[in-house]
Amino acid sequence: MxxxxxxxxxxxxxxxxxxxxxxxxxxxxxxxxxxxxxxxxxxxxxxxxxxxxxxxxxxxxxxxxxxxxxxxxxxxxxxxxxxxxxxxxxxxxxxxxxxxxxxxxxxxxxxxxxxxxxxxxxxxxxxxxxxxxxxQAAFNSNKQRATALAVSLRDQYPHGDSKKVGRVVAGLADSDGGGWTGTSRGVKKKLIAVTWQLLSDVVKKEDWEVHACGEVDAINKYLIDMGFQSVKDIPGGELFSHAETWSDEKHRWEGRKACKNCIQWLERIGANLA
Incomplete structure (x- = not known):
């Protein structure tokens, strides 16, 4: 020294x-x-x-x-x-x-x-x-899982929407390894009270209703499985969401950003978009 x-x-x-x-x-x-x-x-x-x-x-x-x-x-x-x-x-x-x-x-x-x-x-x-x-590795892995969930559901319907699946399918993953999927077909009749609470402040900015998207179906399944009774129970920043939408023009599924309706409640709970 x-x-x-x-x-x-x-x-x-x-x-x-x-x-x-x-x-x-x-x-x-x-x-x-x-x-x-x-x-x-x-x-x-x-x-x-x-x-x-x-x-x-x-x-x-x-x-x-x-x-x-x-x-x-x-x-x-x-x-x-x-x-x-x-x-x-x-x-x-x-x-x-x-x-x-x-x-x-x-x-x-x-x-x-x-x-x-x-x-x-x-x-x-x-x-x-x-x-x-x-x-960062865990963050990327969770984003990939959300995407894989949506893609897996999408691939079951290579010809697009039908009586079983809507024009939008979504994958939702959490940081604990859980995963859920959703479709825009028949969402409204499935929704529970806490999901409606989550959507209560959403302003309709699209041609469709705020409850109509595949992301809503996916978060509804998540909330049912978690048993949450309030939006406050949802852990901020722990969810990862990805959506695929059917294009009539291109006749194929395509990854897309959350619509102007869904982005409002996704940001409210701090969800990460994949």
């Missing part, structure tokens, strides 16, 4: 570098070692957990040893890696844990402090990236 710089300045500089390094990885898979936590949320307790934690720590220390410039820092980080290696080699035994703790607070305290300074901000930022990647 450069003696001419304060310890706080050094920590701040390291954190900025760590944040930038993670930002560059946003679209790539984050290496497991980058996620290594000095103080994990759930403290390793079994011998197997301790061994796995130590092995990941060893990998993190070795990765930093290749990045730093000063030989003194490389030596300290190699010492950290060696300490982790001894702990993992000891298979998480009480004696290995005791020796690791004594090294960390004794002869190895400077090396451990350097490693902590480097690793902690990297782990924090890496976790944010991974959490966002997982959130």
């Amino acid at each position: 450069d003696p001419n710089r304060s310890h706080d300045d050094f920590r701040n500089t390291v954190k900025l570098k760590a944040v930038k390094a993670v930002e560059d990885k946003k679209k790539r898979q984050v290496p497991p070692a980058d996620l290594f936590e000095i103080k994990p949320a759930e403290k390793p307790s079994t011998a197997g957990e301790i061994t796995a934690w130590a092995e990941l720590g060893r990998q993190a220390a070795m990765a930093w040893a290749k990045k730093v410039v000063l030989n003194s820092q490389q030596d300290m980080l190699n010492d950290v890696a060696s300490a982790f290696r001894r702990l993992s080699g000891g298979m998480g035994s009480p004696s290995a844990i005791k020796a690791f703790g004594e090294w960390r607070t004794g002869d190895g305290w400077r090396a451990w402090d350097l490693f902590t300074t480097l690793q902690q901000p990297l782990a924090e930022e890496s976790r944010k990236i991974v959490d966002e990647q997982e959130r």
Whole structure:
């Protein structure tokens, strides 16, 4: 560590570098070692957990040893890696844990402090990236499920609307893995009270009634299955909707945006359009 710089300045500089390094990885898979936590949320307790934690720590220390410039820092980080290696080699035994703790607070305290300074901000930022990647992956998966549900129903009627299916079919998915479909054929007679409550503030902006769409049929089935008694019970942002409409001109089904009627209640419950 450069003696001419304060310890706080050094920590701040390291954190900025760590944040930038993670930002560059946003679209790539984050290496497991980058996620290594000095103080994990759930403290390793079994011998197997301790061994796995130590092995990941060893990998993190070795990765930093290749990045730093000063030989003194490389030596300290190699010492950290060696300490982790001894702990993992000891298979998480009480004696290995005791020796690791004594090294960390004794002869190895400077090396451990350097490693902590480097690793902690990297782990924090890496976790944010991974959490966002997982959130986005789940979001995309739910949109795809809603689309697949509508397409599956659509494909059962390749010649368009009939006595069994209307001109619009819809798929509705929730973030818990549930799925529902709807059609614009005969919707009104199926609707329950809470669905009418959802539609109560909708202003008619199309040539058809506000209750007539496939999306309404799908949300009605969802509300029945959930047993909700009020619109307030619907979890905001947890639903994903996709619709297909039959084109007489092109003689085929086409994906479409929600109509001007449906978009009103879909936005009211924070539904995501697929």
